[in-house]
Amino acid sequence: MSSIRTLSPPFVLPRARLDDLFERLRARGYRVIGPRVRDGVIVLDTVKSSADLPVGYTDEHAPGRYRLRRRNDDAVFGFVVGPDSFKRTFLVPVQRLFRARRDGDRVRFSPEPVDTSKVALVGARGCDLAAIETQDEILAEGAHADPFYVARREAAFIVAVSCSESRSSCFCTSFGTGPRPTRGFDLSLTELLDGPHRFLVEIGSAEALEIATELGLSTASEQDQGAAAGIALRTSRGMERQLDTQGLREMLLSRLEHPHWQDVGSRCLACTNCTAVCPTCFCVDIVDKSSLDGESHERTRQHDSCFSADYSAVHGHPVRNDVAARYRQWLTHKLATWIDQFGRSGCVGCGRCITWCPAAIDLTREVARLRDDVSLETDP
Numbered sequence: 001m002s003s004i005r006t007l008s009p010p011f012v013l014p015r016a017r018l019d020d021l022f023e024r025l026r027a028r029g030y031r032v033i034g035p036r037v038r039d040g041v042i043v044l045d046t047v048k049s050s051a052d053l054p055v056g057y058t059d060e061h062a063p064g065r066y067r068l069r070r071r072n073d074d075a076v077f078g079f080v081v082g083p084d085s086f087k088r089t090f091l092v093p094v095q096r097l098f099r100a101r102r103d104g105d106r107v108r109f110s111p112e113p114v115d116t117s118k119v120a121l122v123g124a125r126g127c128d129l130a131a132i133e134t135q136d137e138i139l140a141e142g143a144h145a146d147p148f149y150v151a152r153r154e155a156a157f158i159v160a161v162s163c164s165e166s167r168s169s170c171f172c173t174s175f176g177t178g179p180r181p182t183r184g185f186d187l188s189l190t191e192l193l194d195g196p197h198r199f200l201v202e203i204g205s206a207e208a209l210e211i212a213t214e215l216g217l218s219t220a221s222e223q224d225q226g227a228a229a230g231i232a233l234r235t236s237r238g239m240e241r242q243l244d245t246q247g248l249r250e251m252l253l254s255r256l257e258h259p260h261w262q263d264v265g266s267r268c269l270a271c272t273n274c275t276a277v278c279p280t281c282f283c284v285d286i287v288d289k290s291s292l293d294g295e296s297h298e299r300t301r302q303h304d305s306c307f308s309a310d311y312s313a314v315h316g317h318p319v320r321n322d323v324a325a326r327y328r329q330w331l332t333h334k335l336a337t338w339i340d341q342f343g344r345s346g347c348v349g350c351g352r353c354i355t356w357c358p359a360a361i362d363l364t365r366e367v368a369r370l371r372d373d374v375s376l377e378t379d380p
């Protein structure tokens with residue numbers, strides 16, 4: 001497990017004072033966004049108080065299956081990730097880029113201003129932080145930084161949460177991204193339910209330290225620190241799903257013509273759910289719309305998916321004509337060619353694509369089937 005990057009010894013926050021933390025964030029101009037129950041799932045939206053959080057809820061995950069259940073305690077963060085991720089906050093689904101309008105014999109362009117409003121994101125898990133770091137490298141730190149992403153990202157304060165349980169879709173330990181957040185947060189909470197309900201608070205930024213000081217938080221005892229470490233260890237050890245990442249890139253790239261791609265292609269519905277829920281997928285399309293009278297025009301950037309036929313269209317015809325080719329493109333990009341492009345895997349092990357695939361396609365199983373075949377071939 002990676003060591004945790006913090007700026008001070010940890011503090012302890014009583015559960016009854018969680019709202020004080022939200023109040024401090026609001027006083028600093030942040031809109032607080034966090035998990036909420038809506039239509040039977042946990043989504044991310046504005047949170048006014050801790051009563052808005054999914055208190056006393058837990059979730060069940062399996063390939064193609066998700067259910068919310070009541071817990072028999074009042075845990076505030078007793079669930080894992082829902083279909084939503086903070087990707088939607090930074091890389092918004094529909095981003096207007098500019099508007100244009102005819103002015104006599106000229107055309108006047110109005111570029112879209114960037115959004116610098118402050119948001120505090122509450123409840124980011126270790127896999128979420130890794131996904132944000134992955135997108136930062138591409139959209140904020142790469143050769144072609146996106147000003148809309150950068151502005152929103154710079155205005156964010158992140159309150160991470162350590163996972164105290166894993167679900168059957170989770171495999172963050174395969175990539176070392178969870179279950180305990182180790183970096184990329186301003187402040188990180190571990191919920192402690194033994195004894196008085198409280199949170200261990202770890203500090204990752206100067207602003208978080210200011211907030212902890214304003215709140216007058218006490219330093220955490222060694223017992224509380226040990227309890228938090230024990231929760232992370234138990235969660236890690238309890239993780240059932242694994243993805244063998246050893247030699248994964250080479251294995252996948254050596255199997256591009258394997259018949260298994262046709263097998264998975266026959267099950268995949270090309271519904272694009274997996275890319276929609278994936279916190280690292282960043283494919284977009286540029287859409288131009290002109291008014292019928294030709295007087296005005298607007299250009300937007302919208303989330304898109306490599307599973308849609310149009311996404312690979314060149315001169316009106318898709319390059320990836322069948323679903324098998326699109327699934328292969330997605331999986332090999334995520335787990336192999338992403339490493340060539342960006343120096344890291346495009347998967348953080350959050351399991352969303354497994355839970356939310358209506359055909360119950362499970363990338364860890366598909367990889368294992370491709371890998372087993374390689375082993376059979378290379379066995380003496």
Ligand code: SF4
Nearest residue numbers: 268269271272274357
């Ligand atoms: S893998 Fe599943 S979620 Fe993804 S496009 Fe295919 S059917 Fe949809």
Ligand code: SF4
Nearest residue numbers: 278347348350351353
């Ligand atoms: S590919 Fe699946 S498991 Fe990996 S980060 Fe995306 S949604 Fe999560």
